[in-house]
Amino acid sequence: MISLKQFRYFVEIVEAGSYSRAAEKLYIAQSALSRQIKELEDELRTQLLTRDARQFELTPAGHLFFERAKRILEEIDDTVVQARHVGQGAQGVIRLQHSSSVILTPQITAALALLLGEFPGVTLDVSMLPSENQTLEIEEGRADIGLLRLPTLRRHPHIHVRQVTTERLMVAVSRDSPLAALDNVELAQLSDQAFISIPHKDRGGLSYLVANLCLEQGFFPKPARALSRKSSQLNLIEAGLGIAIVPECMRLTAPAGVRFITLAQGSLTTSVGLACRREADPLVAAFADRLVHTLTEAIP
Template identity: 80%
Template sequence: MISLKQFKYFIEIVDAGGYSRAAEKLYIAQSALSRQIKELEDELQTPLLTRDARQFELTPAGQLFYERGKRILEEIDDTLVQARQVGKGAQGMLRLQHSSSVILTPRISNALADALHQHPGVTLDVSMLPSENQTLEIEEGRVDIGLLRLPTLRRHPHIQVREIGSERLMVAVARSSPLAARDNVELAELSEAPFISIPHKDRGGLSYLVANLCLAQGFFPKPARALSRKSSQLNLIEAGLGIAIVPECMRLTAPAGVHFVPLAHGTLLTKIGLATRREADPLVTAFADALVGLLSSPVP
């Protein structure tokens, strides 16, 4: 069985440029170092180094083992550091992204504050990114935690997404619109309305949900003359250019001239998910678990 010590010895030989210098840095005999590498090659059943009296060269297998082995050792070192930090109260910067439709409501902001209180050494770097892009950012290590709209269509084997709440879907209309006087609206009634935000059935998140809800009613939203998928859509709605189907939380950021009407008596819902890597750093896992616990209860 390959040992962690053999990983370290092999990486040190390559980094030091030879056996003798590596042996000096490791404070072991060169013969013992050579024996460890020979045992490593025997276990792998392939040579990693070609040697002569003065120098060595990496074989293709050795080059692969060096590059990936070095990353493994770095990840182990990071894990040890993170574990110590978690044990001491958790120290570190976490990167959190949320979509424009998952705004930082008082409920979410309070949960973040409570989670930070539970982890006094943590600081957050918060930014915004569409739901469909967040899982890739997390998969590739540029983001730690994502708050997004479900469903997620892109499948990444190392990502887990946990549901943390739901809220009503509503129709955002201008206050001058006849719809503003309604107590509720059935989705089928919107088949001829101009949509400021055109849902995309292949994009995931809120866009995918709205597209499929409309298709189930026998229509696909008609585009307005001005389109936006961002928060600016509310300003276009206020100007009377069209409507949009949005989560109820958007009421918190809407201009005064926008009115929100429940869809189908408030029975149509959208779900929020929290995304992380399945094998995230202990600090990320601990903070994300705290957020899930704080946010997973149903919205009143």
Template identity: 70%
Template sequence: MITIKQFRYFVEIVDAGSYSRAAEKLYIAQSALSRQIKELENEVQALLLTRDARHIELTAAGQVFHERAKRILDDIEETVRQTRHVGQGAAGIIRLLHSSSVTLTPSIGALLKRLLAQFPGVSLDVSKGSSENQAADIEEGRADLGLVRLPTLRKHANIVVRELFTEKLVVAVSKDSPLAAQSHTTIAALRDEAFVSIPHKDRGGLSYLVAGLCLAQGYFPKAARALSRKTSQLNLIEANLGIAIVPDSMRLVAPPGVHFLSLPEEVSSTVVGLVSPREASGMVAAFAEALVREMAPLAQPSA
């Protein structure tokens, strides 16, 4: 009967390129390794490897067996990992918040789908929450994890905030605005424009970041007569009530009457962070770590 150990030994020999190197890595005698492979070949009734003093070669049967064996070992490893998650309590609902400026793009949606496949006992309850209030919601047990637009102003002793990825900033204007004739602009050139989103003295997030960029150019953003810190600001912009500096991903949810202008590279990035409890449950902690790991490829200006 073929054993998992024989699968592993065979794959290790092929990957190492020799019996001797595989034996060293597996901490077994080379003679014992050779015996296991011989027994494996007897079971499958096919020659899998040919060898001489210097190297090994896969036979045609060995190539098929190696490909399938690696797949089987990967499946076993994934099964053990998922079983461990469930055994450690990784089953239930995770309440995930995201700020209105952290758009759930197709790439983030695909990422969440992959994570749910990795955590078969987990369901997600996704809702919106302001970047500044998410930490309090998580600390007080109303949510488990949050996707925020940094910076946030308040610090919470029981909350950890980790940077996930950067995203470029763009200027959203109405297609009826004179600015719509341009493809790019600068922060300084927006001095006389009315902004449909300005910061609150007790709120961080995107509007706080934008105000900092404007202050660096010597002015505070002038408030439009209609304001919003939510995605509804895009509707105000379409109505030509003002402009806003927003993440590039908001193009995906913008109404057709909104035009976007590029900004210079040196001022055009914003950071999305993950908010999580410092002492999270096994399920939440494992999901948060996987989320950080999976989002690493998004760490580029146009995420």
């Protein structure tokens, strides 16, 4: 029978990149680790790793097993955390995710603090995940509430997305860029610029919105040689590798070498949505409803 220990050992080997590093982290002998993986493969009746004296490679079955095993372990860990909180008297853990472009601004954190006061038995488990991934995580029960950039392209029948905040878009550039001296720029003026973030063909969110705005001006964002859809794009911009159109909230976490320029006289905006299951647990549904109300009421 396959054991939970073997799941953990296999995932650790793949993530560590070698048997020796995994053995050191797990505090077991490398020979014992190898024996556990051999027993796992025997039980599965298939090879997961091809290995020689120095390295290993995942077989197709190994790739599948790694992804599924990692997800199972994450769900087990999450179940343990929730059970511990319930055992300590908490009413429940609400798993809240936000995308890298939905920064936890003072407005959002103040709303969360207010709600935690109203829901004394709730504990929040906050993590970061791309917008499109959030809806899938909520659909499949691995998350409860998501704060994401609209629009979302994938449609999940059990997910309800409500708009909660709107903010203006700005152009983020290196302080050494000629654009940094401008107070305002029109979108059409950026047609020759290299964009750090361009849309993924299967994802919505901020980059998808920006690409559509550019197309309305007759051009598609020219990709920079270094691309990122994460908060790390600001570091690439600081290094002079390109520009990005971002929500104004990203000024809060920008490095010193990034300048923000008003775009199209502040007329272009982006929205944040709150995603939740349509038939969520009553506690989650009540918390989500109050969060939507609190954030929409806070809009100036």
